[in-house]
Amino acid sequence: MATENLPGPLRRGVLEIAVLLCVAEAPRHGPAILRSLDELSDLGDGEGAIYPLLSRLAREGTLAADWLGSGDLARKYYRLTDAGRRRLDRMLGRWEDVAVGMSRLIAAHRGNLPR
Amino acid sequence: MNLSDAAESRVKGYLFVLGRSLRSSLPREIALDALHEIESHLRERLSGAEALPNESAAVERVLAELGTPLRVAQAYSAEHAIEEALGTGALGATLRAVWLQAWTTVRGFFVGLALLVGYLTGASLVAVAALKPIFPENVGVMLRNGVPVAFGVLLSRPADVRVWGGYWVIPAALAAGAAVIVATHRSARRFLSRLRDRTARA
Numbered sequence: 435m436a437t438e439n440l441p442g443p444l445r446r447g448v449l450e451i452a453v454l455l456c457v458a459e460a461p462r463h464g465p466a467i468l469r470s471l472d473e474l475s476d477l478g479d480g481e482g483a484i485y486p487l488l489s490r491l492a493r494e495g496t497l498a499a500d501w502l503g504s505g506d507l508a509r510k511y512y513r514l515t516d517a518g519r520r521r522l523d524r525m526l527g528r529w530e531d532v533a534v535g536m537s538r539l540i541a542a543h544r545g546n547l548p549r
Numbered sequence: 550m551n552l553s554d555a556a557e558s559r560v561k562g563y564l565f566v567l568g569r570s571l572r573s574s575l576p577r578e579i580a581l582d583a584l585h586e587i588e589s590h591l592r593e594r595l596s597g598a599e600a601l602p603n604e605s606a607a608v609e610r611v612l613a614e615l616g617t618p619l620r621v622a623q624a625y626s627a628e629h630a631i632e633e634a635l636g637t638g639a640l641g642a643t644l645r646a647v648w649l650q651a652w653t654t655v656r657g658f659f660v661g662l663a664l665l666v667g668y669l670t671g672a673s674l675v676a677v678a679a680l681k682p683i684f685p686e687n688v689g690v691m692l693r694n695g696v697p698v699a700f701g702v703l704l705s706r707p708a709d710v711r712v713w714g715g716y717w718v719i720p721a722a723l724a725a726g727a728a729v730i731v732a733t734h735r736s737a738r739r740f741l742s743r744l745r746d747r748t749a750r751a
Contacts, residue, residue, distance in 0.1 A: 446746065464586060465593045482616030485586055486628035489579070493629075501585075509593070510586050 451529060453487060454514065454522045457497065461513035464488065488512055496521055552595060556608045560595070563612055564588055570622030574649045575629055583625055590615070623653060627745045634741055643737050644668075650744065660740050667733030674726030677701050678719045689714025 456467045467488070468481055491497040496518035501510050514522065552560065567587060571580035591611060598607045615621060626649055634646040651661030680702050681688040689712045691699040703710065 464590050481590075481614050482621040483624050485583065485590070485621070486624040489583060489586075489625065490628040490632060493579075506589075506592050508585070508589055510582075510589065 447525075449483070449487060450491070451522070451525050453484065453491070454496070454518065454525070457512050458514055458519070458522060461500075461511040463509040463511050467512070491518070552608070553604060556595075556604050559605075559608055560591060560612075563618055564591075567618035567621055570618050570653070571625060574622060574626040574653065579625075579629065587615070587621065619653070626650075626653070631741045631745045635738060635745065638738070640734065643734065643741070646741055647737055650741075657744075664733055664737050664740070667729060667736065671726045671728075671730030671733060673701070674722045674729060678722035678726065681716065681719050681722070685716075686712060688712070689718050 452471055453467060456462060456470045462470070464485055468484055471484075488497065488499070492499040492512065495515055497512045498515050499510055499512050501508055503509055564584065564587070568580070568584045571583055574580075575583065594611045594614075595608065598611055616624075626646075630642070630646040630649050634642040647657075647661050647664055650657030652658075677688055677700070684702065684704065687704050687706060688702050689700070690697050691701075691703055691706075692711045692713050693709055697713075698710070703712070706712065
């Protein structure tokens with residue numbers, strides 16, 4: 435599911451959940467998050483948008499960021515904070531509610547949609 | 550791949566432009582950290598890229614996947630200044646975000662100009678209300694030969710101009726000024742919100 439055709443606010447929300455999920459298990463740096471988005475979800479469009487998003491999430495306290503390594507090998511790793519984990523849980527709960535509702539709605543109307 | 554001098558120069562040029570763009574719209578500390586992270590990203594991507602058959606094409610592909618320096622800087626600006634403006638709703642943060650856009654895009658410049666006119670018009674109307682009690686004979690609707698020609702303050706009034714309007718000018722100007730400021734502020738927030746959505750994918 436590529437996000438490029440989604441309306442702006444929806445795209446932002448989807449990308450935010452996807453990024454938080456990518457760092458939920460273990461700390462990851464930007465290129466690893468992008469690879470994960472590419473491999474698992476096809477959400478990795480727009481590399482330049484991921485870093486500002488990560489920066490904001492770190493500023494908000496949803497993610498914690500640490501530079502590891504030095505010189506050309508220095509990488510900024512992101513991990514979920516406790517507050518970020520709670521936020522992700524809330525977002526996933528809402529997402530699942532919406533997804534279930536939408537699936538029912540689509541199933542109910544699929545046969546009646548104009549072609 | 551190990552970069553040739555030409556490729557290294559291209560990457561450094563990209564980072565130089567990005568650094569300047571970031572510093573123009575973000576606090577210095579955040580801009581430096583962002584630049585460092587983008588450089589780290591580029592180094593990692595380039596180290597894994599195939600230099601053959603054409604190193605230059607490989608470098609351009611990696612840079613293109615990231616986006617132009619201006620687009621990347623705009624995405625940072627959108628996440629930082631615009632989020633602050635939309636999150637707090639504060640006038641100062643909103644004006645700062647609009648100001649940054651006015652300096653970085655043509656559309657931002659014209660929208661910023663229109664919003665500036667709106668805010669100044671609202672502030673002028675409030676100033677008219679504040680000056681009415683001080684200069685009651687010089688504030689109100691200016692009439693020349695009985696025809697309204699202006700509304701506001703005229704301290705050195707020509708002989709053929711008469712001021713019409715009592716103290717009702719105060720609530721009227723206050724209400725109009727507040728309405729114009731609120732409408733302008735809402736427009737500014739709508740503009741920033743759309744901009745944020747558009748730059749979500751740089």
